Amino acid sequence: MNGLDSAIRDAGAAAYAAYGASVDANVRYLTRFRTSDPVVYMQKSGERGMIVVPQMEHERAVRESTAAVVTRADAGYLEYIKAGESRWRATAHMIADLAGGPVLVPATFPLALARELESFHPVFVDAANTVEGMRAVKTPEEIERIRSVQRVTEAALDRGLSLIRASIPRGGLLRRDGAPLTAEAVRTEMHTFLLAHGCRGVDTIVSCGLDTALPHNAGAGPLREDEPIVIDIYPQHEQTGYYADMTRTVVKGEPSPEIREMYEAVRDAKTLGISMIRAGATGADLYQAVVEFFRDRGYESDTRGFIHSLGHGVGLEIHEEPSLGPHGGALVAGNVVTVEPGLYYPGTGGVRLEDMGAVTETGFDRFTQYGEELTL
Amino acid sequence: MNGLDSAIRDAGAAAYAAYGASVDANVRYLTRFRTSDPVVYMQKSGERGMIVVPQMEHERAVRESTAAVVTRADAGYLEYIKAGESRWRATAHMIADLAGGPVLVPATFPLALARELESFHPVFVDAANTVEGMRAVKTPEEIERIRSVQRVTEAALDRGLSLIRASIPRGGLLRRDGAPLTAEAVRTEMHTFLLAHGCRGVDTIVSCGLDTALPHNAGAGPLREDEPIVIDIYPQHEQTGYYADMTRTVVKGEPSPEIREMYEAVRDAKTLGISMIRAGATGADLYQAVVEFFRDRGYESDTRGFIHSLGHGVGLEIHEEPSLGPHGGALVAGNVVTVEPGLYYPGTGGVRLEDMGAVTETGFDRFTQYGEELTL
Numbered sequence: 175m176n177g178l179d180s181a182i183r184d185a186g187a188a189a190y191a192a193y194g195a196s197v198d199a200n201v202r203y204l205t206r207f208r209t210s211d212p213v214v215y216m217q218k219s220g221e222r223g224m225i226v227v228p229q230m231e232h233e234r235a236v237r238e239s240t241a242a243v244v245t246r247a248d249a250g251y252l253e254y255i256k257a258g259e260s261r262w263r264a265t266a267h268m269i270a271d272l273a274g275g276p277v278l279v280p281a282t283f284p285l286a287l288a289r290e291l292e293s294f295h296p297v298f299v300d301a302a303n304t305v306e307g308m309r310a311v312k313t314p315e316e317i318e319r320i321r322s323v324q325r326v327t328e329a330a331l332d333r334g335l336s337l338i339r340a341s342i343p344r345g346g347l348l349r350r351d352g353a354p355l356t357a358e359a360v361r362t363e364m365h366t367f368l369l370a371h372g373c374r375g376v377d378t379i380v381s382c383g384l385d386t387a388l389p390h391n392a393g394a395g396p397l398r399e400d401e402p403i404v405i406d407i408y409p410q411h412e413q414t415g416y417y418a419d420m421t422r423t424v425v426k427g428e429p430s431p432e433i434r435e436m437y438e439a440v441r442d443a444k445t446l447g448i449s450m451i452r453a454g455a456t457g458a459d460l461y462q463a464v465v466e467f468f469r470d471r472g473y474e475s476d477t478r479g480f481i482h483s484l485g486h487g488v489g490l491e492i493h494e495e496p497s498l499g500p501h502g503g504a505l506v507a508g509n510v511v512t513v514e515p516g517l518y519y520p521g522t523g524g525v526r527l528e529d530m531g532a533v534t535e536t537g538f539d540r541f542t543q544y545g546e547e548l549t550l
Numbered sequence: 551m552n553g554l555d556s557a558i559r560d561a562g563a564a565a566y567a568a569y570g571a572s573v574d575a576n577v578r579y580l581t582r583f584r585t586s587d588p589v590v591y592m593q594k595s596g597e598r599g600m601i602v603v604p605q606m607e608h609e610r611a612v613r614e615s616t617a618a619v620v621t622r623a624d625a626g627y628l629e630y631i632k633a634g635e636s637r638w639r640a641t642a643h644m645i646a647d648l649a650g651g652p653v654l655v656p657a658t659f660p661l662a663l664a665r666e667l668e669s670f671h672p673v674f675v676d677a678a679n680t681v682e683g684m685r686a687v688k689t690p691e692e693i694e695r696i697r698s699v700q701r702v703t704e705a706a707l708d709r710g711l712s713l714i715r716a717s718i719p720r721g722g723l724l725r726r727d728g729a730p731l732t733a734e735a736v737r738t739e740m741h742t743f744l745l746a747h748g749c750r751g752v753d754t755i756v757s758c759g760l761d762t763a764l765p766h767n768a769g770a771g772p773l774r775e776d777e778p779i780v781i782d783i784y785p786q787h788e789q790t791g792y793y794a795d796m797t798r799t800v801v802k803g804e805p806s807p808e809i810r811e812m813y814e815a816v817r818d819a820k821t822l823g824i825s826m827i828r829a830g831a832t833g834a835d836l837y838q839a840v841v842e843f844f845r846d847r848g849y850e851s852d853t854r855g856f857i858h859s860l861g862h863g864v865g866l867e868i869h870e871e872p873s874l875g876p877h878g879g880a881l882v883a884g885n886v887v888t889v890e891p892g893l894y895y896p897g898t899g900g901v902r903l904e905d906m907g908a909v910t911e912t913g914f915d916r917f918t919q920y921g922e923e924l925t926l
Binding site: 197208209228229231255262281282283285288289301365366370374376377388389390482501518 | 586605607657658663664665741742750765788869
């Protein structure tokens with residue numbers, strides 16, 4: 175039984191069904207089963223959820239999944255396939271048999287599967303995003319999982335920054351043993367460390383100079399003296415699937431006055447944002463407060479300046495509910511969110527700082543403990 | 551222009567639309583843009599495809615994507631959001647404006663988005679799986695990308711097997727410097743190597759002993775003497791997104807007669823399967839030939855024995871078209887497929903061997919060059 179049960183009843187449905195591999199965070203959350211091939215999750219009103227898997231995954235699913243396990247063969251799928259039904263049709267047929275009535279499905283349910291399913295029972299979209307809502311409020315166990323990924327993340331960042339700190343500039347380039355220190359080398363150092371600690375680095379950003387003016391530029395090539403270096407690192411734990419997320423901006427040498435001023439504004443904006451977090455505060459209010467703060471410091475929030483939201487939820491997805499953006503709703507205790515103001519000016523560069531933590535009734539339980547000095 | 555154009559016309563649609571992040575291989579294929587947040591791909595009949603992205607991704611998308619780039623703001627999305635429309639409604643509204651008529655969408659198109667879109671224009675599901683079909687036939691450039699990932703994969707496997715080869719058994723356990731050599735250590739060795747060569751190891755299987763009887767058991771703990779060790783490694787190239795895939799089974803010491811006999815049957819089944827590959831052969835025929843071959847050797851293909859398909863396509867997904875399973879259709883030149891017979895018996899163990907290559911008019915261009923000795 176879980177929070178889905180009342181959603182099923184409220185919709186007048188007999189069951190909830192989802193379809194996806196474990197890159198689908200809803201499916202992973204409901205099943206705790208790791209698979210690169212799609213499975214069906216099915217929860218009948220008032221009953222425990224079940225997962226429908228191929229025969230070859232049966233024993234592993236029994237071991238790993240928190241849901242009851244049924245094979246596709248036992249659920250009738252293979253007979254429908256043998257009878258010549260398409261993969262979508264046979265899957266829908268099987269879901270219809272299991273549900274025995276109207277089916278509630280997530281917004282991202284595959285259209286082809288829904289259209290086949292509609293020929294058996296009514297199909298209702300869960301417009302309330304029930305599972306996303308459940309995922310957004312973390313249990314103490316989930317919070318500890320995320321916090322432990324954050325610990326590893328900070329240690330990995332420290333390894334990367336150590337390379338930059340120990341580098342020796344010559345001819346404008348940072349060097350290690352005489353050769354240019356590259357974004358790739360710093361990234362590999364961090365990813366190797368993560369790997370040895372059970373985490374996977376995904377598309378970590380190590381960008382330098384004018385590249386930093388594009389917030390999601392992954393960065394490449396030699397790192398340079400006196401220029402901003404943005405490191406945004408968001409690893410996923412291999413076993414549990416939970417992410418952490420943090421960003422630091424550093425300069426080896428002497429930053430320009432513009433970058434230094436941007437840095438101070440971003441740091442103060444982060445402090446402001448964090449100070450406002452508590453259950454009941456809205457993401458929109460937090461975002462707006464930072465927009466106004468930046469405006470007072472002379473920075474716009476449009477196509478330049480502060481061009482993204484203030485933060486986002488983190489869990490089995492790197493970006494999930496709740497949003498700390500212009501349309502973000504009220505925070506609740508147990509949300510895990512980032513606070514990541516940034517400023518971006520083509521021709522000058524970019525600065526971003528990002529911390530992560532849990533919303534509490536009275537404030538913010540910050541997971542991030544790492545320092546935030548601009549110059550190394 | 552691409553193969554989608556005739557599908558759009560045949561459906562009587564004005565445009566094709568897809569929605570997803572780059573974990574959606576269709577979206578990645580059509581856009582070549584890496585993003586963890588969903589984007590819209592839109593292709594109007596007779597026109598070049600376009601990608602709709604947030605403002606902050608605009609410049610990066612222009613650099614990276616093969617599609618034309620439009621911002622959500624320019625496509626009207628933000629105005630619909632400001633007017634109070636939901637995220638799905640505003641996205642549908644924007645797609646409807648861009649399409650200007652009926653829309654063809656992939657089978658996996660999100661149901662909530664389709665239902666909103668239907669209030670503007672008819673929505674047709676691409677039942678022919680046009681993009682999956684395009685993806686299944688690789689260009690020479692794609693083949694070289696996959697082949698180069700396979701080269702790195704073999705070098706990584708070699709690092710893993712070197713640890714096993716150099717280990718010294720004592721008390722039934724393989725040891726390195728006296729301490730047990732674990733599945734985790736072998737996996738980390740391979741993943742670290744992959745990382746240094748631009749590839750990401752994902753859930754690599756290193757299983758031993760009775761664990762090998764479950765084909766997708768990831769494996770954990772000490773590796774043992776005289777028992778089968780299955781290594782199934784399928785890394786993804788970080789930049790291009792293409793996968794490779796291979797499996798070897800080895801024993802440090804002396805395998806049981808059952809395992810040795812299974813190994814010989816699997817090796818011969820792989821040779822048989824590969825010998826039958828050419829354009830025009832069907833996946834079902836290949837699969838059936840191996841089922842019959844195993845039967846002649848005394849092995850069943852049911853809930854024990856050969857319990858999975860003979861192989862699958864590989865590309866931007868680890869499992870994609872075509873299938874070498876009981877319902878697999880005709881192969882065409884340019885398909886990249888695995889051939890991976892396996893035998894699994896609870897209480898005895900499992901054996902799997904897997905090669906990968908491209909289907910040609912006359913045969914199989916095998917990418918896998920790695921040896922296949924059972925005993926180390």
